[in-house]
Amino acid sequence: MTKSRRPRPRPSGRAGKRGSDDGRRGRASAPPRAGGRARHARDEAFFRYLVTGMRNGVLAFTRDGRLALINDEAYRIFDAAPRRDDLGRPVAKLLQQHPEVVRVLNSAFDVHLLPNRAELRLRPSGKVIGYTLGLVRDDAGEVIGAAMFFKDLTRVEQLEERERLRDRLAAVGEMAAAIAHEVKNPLAGIEVMAGLLRRKTADAPDVQTVLTDIITEAKMANAIVQEVLEFVRPIRLQVERTAVREAVQSAIQLADTKAQRGGVTIDVRVPASLPPVHGDRYQLTQLFTNLLTNAYEAMDGSGRITISAAGRSIDDGDDRRAAVLVEVADQGPGMSAELAERVFKPFFTTKSHGSGLGLAIVRKIVDAHDGSIDLQTAPGHGTTIRVTLPVTALDEGR
Ligand SMILES: Nc1ncnc2c1ncn2[C@@H]1O[C@H](COP(=O)(O)OP(=O)(O)O)[C@@H](O)[C@H]1O
Numbered sequence: 001m002t003k004s005r006r007p008r009p010r011p012s013g014r015a016g017k018r019g020s021d022d023g024r025r026g027r028a029s030a031p032p033r034a035g036g037r038a039r040h041a042r043d044e045a046f047f048r049y050l051v052t053g054m055r056n057g058v059l060a061f062t063r064d065g066r067l068a069l070i071n072d073e074a075y076r077i078f079d080a081a082p083r084r085d086d087l088g089r090p091v092a093k094l095l096q097q098h099p100e101v102v103r104v105l106n107s108a109f110d111v112h113l114l115p116n117r118a119e120l121r122l123r124p125s126g127k128v129i130g131y132t133l134g135l136v137r138d139d140a141g142e143v144i145g146a147a148m149f150f151k152d153l154t155r156v157e158q159l160e161e162r163e164r165l166r167d168r169l170a171a172v173g174e175m176a177a178a179i180a181h182e183v184k185n186p187l188a189g190i191e192v193m194a195g196l197l198r199r200k201t202a203d204a205p206d207v208q209t210v211l212t213d214i215i216t217e218a219k220m221a222n223a224i225v226q227e228v229l230e231f232v233r234p235i236r237l238q239v240e241r242t243a244v245r246e247a248v249q250s251a252i253q254l255a256d257t258k259a260q261r262g263g264v265t266i267d268v269r270v271p272a273s274l275p276p277v278h279g280d281r282y283q284l285t286q287l288f289t290n291l292l293t294n295a296y297e298a299m300d301g302s303g304r305i306t307i308s309a310a311g312r313s314i315d316d317g318d319d320r321r322a323a324v325l326v327e328v329a330d331q332g333p334g335m336s337a338e339l340a341e342r343v344f345k346p347f348f349t350t351k352s353h354g355s356g357l358g359l360a361i362v363r364k365i366v367d368a369h370d371g372s373i374d375l376q377t378a379p380g381h382g383t384t385i386r387v388t389l390p391v392t393a394l395d396e397g398r
């Protein structure tokens with residue numbers, strides 16, 4: 001009997017060759033008998049299916065760095081197309097788009113303590129994977145390869161980031177809400193008293209002009225305070241089945257009270273067959289109102305806004321989920337890439353009387369609905385804002 005290199009229990013055989021080892025050590029490498037062979041084949045198939053169907057990525061390789069095993073999830077995570085001759089190929093070749101992974105795999109045989117839980121970001125796709133490395137040993141305890149088990153954590157990361165942002169906003173928000181409340185009352189006082197004075201000075205037109213300016217400014221300040229409150233207030237969704245078309249129609253009416261539409265026309269292309277989303281009707285109306293208000297302000301009284309919607313299926317980590325994509329496209333001046341990058345930041349504005357909160361509120365509402373938002377724009381080519389909303393709310397069945 002050869003001496004095992006480590007004082008560890010020796011495995012009774014390779015995967016698929018189970019059974020009592022007692023008194024049969026000498027036969028460990030003998031070919032299985034006929035019945036045993038059938039069971040062996042069954043077990044082998046079972047393990048193959050087990051690995052193939054795993055919801056984790058699995059990739060194993062031999063000491064000389066050649067691929068010994070890979071499953072579909074691994075191909076998916078690495079965005080690699082399976083090839084017939086992949087098994088036996090150098091892993092470094094297969095993963096040449098992912099040098100950071102190759103580096104980790106290369107270290108598998110050197111590292112004393114193999115990481116049990118580590119993360120890395122894949123460069124080309126930006127995906128974050130969580131992985132474990134393990135060594136593969138033969139009957140004699142000799143290391144003959146290594147395996148990596150991993151999972152796509154991108155979505156988990158996004159949720160954590162959102163959580164962190166929420167915490168930060170909660171702290172800043174409490175302070176802002178307190179200030180906004182304090183400012184609101186004196187502002188209302190200024191507006192009312194200026195109104196009183198205006199009535200009393202009917203015979204002094206120049207005084208009236210000044211008072212009218214004061215009232216206008218106070219109104220504007222009040223609108224900003226209102227938006228700040230709206231922005232910092234935590235959203236509690238009143239979820240109901242909401243037809244996108246209805247939310248859009250209400251928003252068109254509401255936007256008229258917030259900005260000058262002028263001669264801008266609106267083309268609504270929302271098919272009647274579109275499934276209603278489980279969302280907060282008031283919040284969704286607010287979302288589209290803010291987008292429309294911005295479009296009116298960008299277009300300066302002429303041109304066309306197109307609001308279109310269509311069904312979509314979105315990738316939700318392990319599942320696919322039904323969603324609705326709504327696009328609001330305007331013919332305004334568009335934005336530079338540098339500007340577009342900043343527009344969702346709270347208080348970012350290029351307008352002399354803007355609050356810079358319109359799009360921050362939009363993003364907040366989209367996040368609360370577990371949706372996503374992006375924009376396509378270029379100077380001179382208008383702006384299209386794309387909002388994707390899942391059809392079912394997070395805590396409901398999919
Ligand atoms: N449709 C649009 N076309 C061009 N620029 C836009 C559009 N929507 C938003 N922006 C830019 O994004 C900035 C931030 O918008 P928003 O958050 O709504 O704040 P505000 O409207 O108060 O400035 C605007 O000041 C403007 O520069």
Ligand SMILES: [Mg+2]
Binds near residue numbers: 290294357358359
């Ligand atoms: Mg705005």
